[in-house]
Amino acid sequence: MMRRRFMGTTERAAELDAGVDETGRVDETGGARPLRGGRWHVGYTQARHGLRNYWYPALFSHEIEDGTFRTRRMLGENILFNRVDGTVLAVADSCVHHMVRLSAKPGGAESHVPGTVTCWYHGFTYDMRTGDLTGVLTQPDCPLIGRAKIASYPVAERQGVVFAWIGDDEPGPLEADVPPGFLGEDHKVVGLRRTIASNWRLGAENGFDPTHIYFHREAPIVTGTSRRMPLGLNMVPGKEPEFVSAGGRRGLVDMLRENYEPLYEAEVNGSVVKATGTHRSTTEEGSIWLPGVLKITKFLPDPEMTHFEWYVPIDEDRHDYVQMLVRPCANADEEKDFVAQYHGMWEQMFHRDGFNDQDIWARCALQEVFANEDEWSSEQLMKPDMALIHWRRLVHGHARGFQGPPRFAAPKDSVD
Amino acid sequence: MMRRRFMGTTERAAELDAGVDETGRVDETGGARPLRGGRWHVGYTQARHGLRNYWYPALFSHEIEDGTFRTRRMLGENILFNRVDGTVLAVADSCVHHMVRLSAKPGGAESHVPGTVTCWYHGFTYDMRTGDLTGVLTQPDCPLIGRAKIASYPVAERQGVVFAWIGDDEPGPLEADVPPGFLGEDHKVVGLRRTIASNWRLGAENGFDPTHIYFHREAPIVTGTSRRMPLGLNMVPGKEPEFVSAGGRRGLVDMLRENYEPLYEAEVNGSVVKATGTHRSTTEEGSIWLPGVLKITKFLPDPEMTHFEWYVPIDEDRHDYVQMLVRPCANADEEKDFVAQYHGMWEQMFHRDGFNDQDIWARCALQEVFANEDEWSSEQLMKPDMALIHWRRLVHGHARGFQGPPRFAAPKDSVD
Amino acid sequence: MMRRRFMGTTERAAELDAGVDETGRVDETGGARPLRGGRWHVGYTQARHGLRNYWYPALFSHEIEDGTFRTRRMLGENILFNRVDGTVLAVADSCVHHMVRLSAKPGGAESHVPGTVTCWYHGFTYDMRTGDLTGVLTQPDCPLIGRAKIASYPVAERQGVVFAWIGDDEPGPLEADVPPGFLGEDHKVVGLRRTIASNWRLGAENGFDPTHIYFHREAPIVTGTSRRMPLGLNMVPGKEPEFVSAGGRRGLVDMLRENYEPLYEAEVNGSVVKATGTHRSTTEEGSIWLPGVLKITKFLPDPEMTHFEWYVPIDEDRHDYVQMLVRPCANADEEKDFVAQYHGMWEQMFHRDGFNDQDIWARCALQEVFANEDEWSSEQLMKPDMALIHWRRLVHGHARGFQGPPRFAAPKDSVD
Ligand code: FES
Numbered sequence A, B, C: 001m002m003r004r005r006f007m008g009t010t011e012r013a014a015e016l017d018a019g020v021d022e023t024g025r026v027d028e029t030g031g032a033r034p035l036r037g038g039r040w041h042v043g044y045t046q047a048r049h050g051l052r053n054y055w056y057p058a059l060f061s062h063e064i065e066d067g068t069f070r071t072r073r074m075l076g077e078n079i080l081f082n083r084v085d086g087t088v089l090a091v092a093d094s095c096v097h098h099m100v101r102l103s104a105k106p107g108g109a110e111s112h113v114p115g116t117v118t119c120w121y122h123g124f125t126y127d128m129r130t131g132d133l134t135g136v137l138t139q140p141d142c143p144l145i146g147r148a149k150i151a152s153y154p155v156a157e158r159q160g161v162v163f164a165w166i167g168d169d170e171p172g173p174l175e176a177d178v179p180p181g182f183l184g185e186d187h188k189v190v191g192l193r194r195t196i197a198s199n200w201r202l203g204a205e206n207g208f209d210p211t212h213i214y215f216h217r218e219a220p221i222v223t224g225t226s227r228r229m230p231l232g233l234n235m236v237p238g239k240e241p242e243f244v245s246a247g248g249r250r251g252l253v254d255m256l257r258e259n260y261e262p263l264y265e266a267e268v269n270g271s272v273v274k275a276t277g278t279h280r281s282t283t284e285e286g287s288i289w290l291p292g293v294l295k296i297t298k299f300l301p302d303p304e305m306t307h308f309e310w311y312v313p314i315d316e317d318r319h320d321y322v323q324m325l326v327r328p329c330a331n332a333d334e335e336k337d338f339v340a341q342y343h344g345m346w347e348q349m350f351h352r353d354g355f356n357d358q359d360i361w362a363r364c365a366l367q368e369v370f371a372n373e374d375e376w377s378s379e380q381l382m383k384p385d386m387a388l389i390h391w392r393r394l395v396h397g398h399a400r401g402f403q404g405p406p407r408f409a410a411p412k413d414s415v416d
């Protein structure tokens, strides 16, 4: 059912999967192995344009009101979303006639009948559910009607988020493509998203990197709360991120408190550098999941708040950074309180300039380097970078498919 | 006399011409033929940089006063214009010495003696009529004098418009390169020109496309006058745009009232969409001519006003959109009245945001697609697109020559 | 000791050098030879990214205070400068870990201990003197410590200017890479530098070109002082720029008053054009030196003021234009007076819009042409262009090495 786009990868994937215990570790991660020349380069470079045959968050539900259209560019594909009678539908934003974007008209896509979209140029009209060409306003008996169609994208809306399936075949379960714990019935999701000028993989690498906490040491969320952030991390012998594969979901779980011993001071050229702050705190667990979503538990004072962040490819040099904070809420009052806390505090102090904005410029700094794919083989890594190696191997060996280069260049106004 | 730039096209053109009745139809347009794989792709793709060996409008006469210089980039060539004793002359805007633009100096090109241009850098001086290097101010006995030269461009000024010949040999008659009816003795021409960010062919395709009237249905010139625009057009059996070839002029004439039956309502997914407005009106005739100029008759209330529009290539992704409204005027009073009507009404309501501005963004939407030349073979066309097929075949089979890629990149300030 | 980057050039250089009298002329410059097809094209095209194994001015001393970092992009390399206890040190601005720029963090590079730089991302710490990785804050026992290193750049600070050696091996003497007379003990240097949007070679060609004085004839420094600038120059028979090679320094000296006869009028198409101004003045001497620095003597009223200008490659389409005015000063008062004269008069009237700003737009006009390396063979040169031919041959035959294309693209904020 799931196909890969490049010759040979399906067979290779099956071969690799043969050595995997669905509930445990992948055998190949038993120890640190030399990185240079490692075969993970192949699949990781193929992943430049994103991973195919996955569900991705496209919009927050509140971004698309009933009867309205929205566009997103995802993995290099221009997609047109439309909410019809409460349900979000999606088709390729490209008319079969002359391939213009259906949304190219100033003011956006047109619809004469709900559930259809009509091309502004010559009136080719498509069913938003199927993509079928169901009418041509300028030529009612055009023989293309009923024969031509544009691609339609499966859409799932859960937890206040609109997900689109970017793939070739019928979609798999959404559960397989989101981290465990995201879809809880009583979970309330708040968050935001923005366009970041880096490849999506650099978002993932920055997020899952255990030692990059170093550069957050002066973040307002740290200094403003006297939080004692480790300067560094020593790997506990025998411990490392664990490969998890269950129900089609594949990821890596890094038990941060168990796998690493925090360092609060270090000597540099004879001088001792010490961590500041007094409130010791380490995050419980960081995990990363295909197709590129990070989960962080117990980073905030309220241990029930869990952070998720997606790196959704837009183009090879941009990704949509989708940040979410999730908390189980027993009733409407709790939910209201959580939303108020988010907008009053955590949006600014965690998701924006209090913390995550630092990650954004780190990705942009990485982009200067890794825009050239050859640079992956120039790195000189250290032990805790094992987390990154595992991530790259996960992509190489377990991605369902790799997206190819885009057909159409990005429209100038493609991202909001 | 007329040469083509690419090997083999001359022979093929002669072969194609053998089957053409100079006063009637080209035999190959007898019916709709499948587009995909059609050999018109070859010549149409070659036409990317423009058609060579034609007259093109460069400037309106009022844009270049006596004694002044103006520059235009046309078909990727930088051209320097100069009006000398009333006559406009043109040469390549590139010194033979170090090839800098003669106009590159802030303030523009220099002239010590009327009828000459002197390069600002080392004083190489050229005759504006011939392009001959007639002196070198910094080295009066330079042996290049009388030997070196820059290209000169034939110029013709008619109807208040300065035309330049972009070609290899002696120019043909201007009459052959403008639509019939343009050069009438008593015709007054008004208009404007602007730089559009699309390939010139997309201007031509948008303009000659019969069914694109659909997207003009909400233009101020339509809604503001209760004009009843058809939603669509059915081709009348046996009728289609006619190939015209006479006196070196080649074009396609589409008798819009005869060739198409207007549709004022259409059903889409069970709902009926109706055209608005009460004043029925269809345009009499649209025609398009090599090297890329459209003529529209009887579109405006005054049937004597005829619209012409040129799509003059600047680069592969820009063209100069030259819009003209022409009317025979018996005397100075009529002329004055026509000019006043144009500036008081039609410039805004027809040539700008009342109507033609819509065509401009349509071309830009097409440019997103056809910047990639391969996309010409992805279209799925309908019957009235026969007009476009004929146009593409006309270019493929009857263009005098095809321009190659530009030698010099566009200067940053190349367009007005 | 000096190596060239491209195969075969070392051998060829040795071969060419065999025919050179170290104190006199190179035998191959005995006369004007046809330019087209000349083998100088090879080396001159290789010089696109700059000449390797030379000292280049990077900063004025006052631009980098003690304890601070500054970055420069030179010949396509990102370099980090740091003044430590008075001494300027320089290393590659690229961490070995993930190759991010050490200076990429908003606010600039970090240092916990003077004489070291610590990467903002994971705390890799380098010795600014050697580039050695001396510590990793996040992983104190990382085995890379003491093994990994970033490149370090030799730095020399003389005459208030910080020079960096861009090369592969141990640096040669600074004396060999600056024009004679620059390093005088009592010489005071004033000046400025700016980023110019042209290849560095176009700066050199504009500067050393004897006949380009023509286009300075309307410069404020000329007209404002009734200076009588020649329109052109005739080469005195038997005279031409002389090749100088001594102590590793290689250059061309053009004795302007001896080698050329000034022309004060010229006839163009029957009209006589005359130079203006009454104060006859010609510059004594212009000379150009590898790796691309011009020296002009006795251009200003005070014959002791000498002008130097460097064209330091940033990228293939940008160079750092470093302008200096130098005067021997016997004591502090003379020095103070010279500095006051510079800022009160010559900075504006000579180095900026009174004169040199004209050279800047000339280079940009040349860049439009020579961005395409093929255009070097389209020129049609005249006799005094022998100076340019000699310069190109000098680069071709005597450059120590040629820089290759850059590894990293230019950071967006790379130049100030
Ligand atoms: S391009 Fe969409 S209907 Fe023609």
Ligand code: FES
Pocket: B095, B096, B097, B098, B099, B100, B119, B120, B121, B122, B123, B124
């Ligand atoms: S470049 Fe035109 S005269 Fe030298």
Ligand code: FES
Pocket: C095, C096, C097, C098, C099, C100, C119, C120, C121, C122, C123, C124
């Ligand atoms: S990238 Fe510099 S320390 Fe990691």
Ligand SMILES: [Fe+2]
Pocket: A206, A207, A212, A216, A359
């Ligand atoms: Fe982070």
Ligand SMILES: [Fe+2]
Pocket: B206, B207, B212, B216, B359
């Ligand atoms: Fe139109």
Ligand SMILES: [Fe+2]
Pocket: C206, C207, C212, C216, C359
């Ligand atoms: Fe100059």
